[in-house]
Amino acid sequence: MSIILGKDDLAKYPFLEEAGNYIRETHFDLDEFNRSEFLHIIERASKRIEFELIQGKVFIDLEKYDIELFTFLVSLIIMNYINEDSAIKKFSLFEAMRVEKFLVSDLSKEKDLTRKNLLISKVFRDLFQLDVELDPKNNHLFKMNISDYLIRATSFNEEEWKLIGRAVDNGYVYLDGDETVRLIRYEIYNLMYNRIKNMNITKIPEQIKIHAVLIKNKLAPAIRYSHTTTDLPPCIKKALELLNKNENLPHSARFMLATYMLSSGKSVDDVVLLFQNAPDYNEKITKYQVEHLAGKKGSQTKYSVPACSKLVNENLCYATIDCRGITNPIQFGRKNRK
């Protein structure tokens, strides 16, 4: 393979500049989407969106590059037309995870180092200004500057991203493909989100509009979880607030929320319902996880609510004066109730 990216790559990474160039070179006009031969593209885009937004699964089907490029374009147009922030966020997250899947497999399976390097430079360097290099001693590993790593990793609250647990040497952090890609999830997410938000389409092709309206109707209005929030500790309130705004909560926050709700007597189903506004909600998985926390699955141990000190460390604490004297969120409000 020469120094340019192959068409197969464009199919997987339709957001790259080269992909845009390709469409431009075909002198394609949006109105052409009204022609019958494009119907299957529009249908495929609808399917992709429904799959992600309604079923909550990553769409991994991969077609020939021209089909992919146009499907991607139509998906963005539809999302832009639907114009519902929570839906756009959810779609962006799933698209980011889709890209992640391809990237991880390309970075780990690709044997041709020139191609591997090219991919790294196109995606990481050009798109996200992140300097990633192949480790010269082990070409399954990637290295990046400690500060580039920290800027991203500190937004994840999970233990495993702490610098101390990482392979660090001479100013670099060494990561496997999986980890390297995971590190830019939010950047891919933001890229998707901004692409959709910034699209400026004066006249949406009729065929696309018909499909967009169909999807919009199918997207049941999100049922907001309403909990009387007066008696909740600030950390829990904050997490609920973020959930209601369809923000993506870190694992540690979900853990806190779920264990708290279970401890305060909510049923597994109630707790599962709580998470339905999360952009990556999947009922089956969430249910399994919550049951696990409740001690109904696997190890049979019931998990307790993390202590305030731990939550402080995880940046989940939003203590107010009412938190005085307590060491665990579960104690919140008890003293006042005497």
Added chain:
Amino acid sequence: MKKEITLKNNEFIFTLFKEYYFKNIENLRPPLEMHNREYGIMTFDSRVIRHLSFSKLGNLKAYIIQNVPSDIFCSNAYYQFPTFPINEKGWKGADMIFDIDLNDLLLPCQKEHTFYICSNCHVVFRDLTKICSACQNTKILKNTIPCFRCINALKKETKNLTEFLKKDFGIKEENMEVSFSGNTGFHVVVFQSNYLMLDSKARSDIVGYIMGKNLSPESLGVRNDKHGYRIKIPLSGYSYGWRKRIVQKMKISEVSNDYLNKFIKKIGGYQSFKNEIDKIASDLGLKIDPQVTTDIHRIFRMVGSLNSKSGLSKIICNNLDKFDPMIDSCFFDDDKNVDISLNTPLKFSIKGKKYNLDKSISTVPVSVGVFLISKKLANIASCSS
């Protein structure tokens, strides 16, 4: 009467500080991009003046000579508008700073040379006290006169820190600066460009790394599960960073699934393995002050300025091994004398000379007088020359 003594002490120190800045103003070392920094001073009547800015070294020097502060500070941050309120300064990055202080080292000799001093009547206690038995005052100061063991331990810790910074963080020798703080510690300042933009959270992660905090068995590929533990060797291996340190210390000669499995079984399972890691990490981790490093808006003592807690100067240490704070950062006269009355019997050495003073009035060189009065262990009796 008490007030009079304090006044006299202050006057004595003030005059000498004034003389120091007049004669040694060249010692004052401007930071990089000095016009983008915030400066602050402490005055002899304990006021803090912040948000100062100087575009030229000459202006700063003139200001110091005119005002004779008790302490001089400069921001680790670079600002667009250094004189504005903190949220409007326009933060443009900050040097990464480290503080290694005697208080954090917890050495066994501490007790031998630590003093608790009543802030009001200056009575000295040798044991930790919350209230002065002489005047019932509750503000008690803690002072220490580091011994040579202390200084050596501080130097060793500082050296370990610079090694960490070089080996793990890839910081070049020419991008960091080691200095004696002027009192009981050493400072390391890193101005390598790729670290300057890090926020407080990222710096806190670096602190955790250097201190050896929260290293988990999971990061070494050992997971806790219902059957005890599970091993999954990380693809990124054990040849770097803390993973390497642990593997070496535990003498794990071969990092295969089998070997690790046997090893962990032998030492008693997941929890024992975790305890072992914690122990090694706390041994090899360094004792730095986390608050200093995570602060990206701090004003930090300036190189070449005097530390009013000791009368010693903050000074760059180009050769840490040979550095002796009680000689190299003491800039006051030895050929003039002063009479002081000690608040407690004392044994110490300054400028290579040993002193063993009792509680009566003693005639000592000015350099010794400044040191003991700054430490609040002595009062001025009268001046003589």
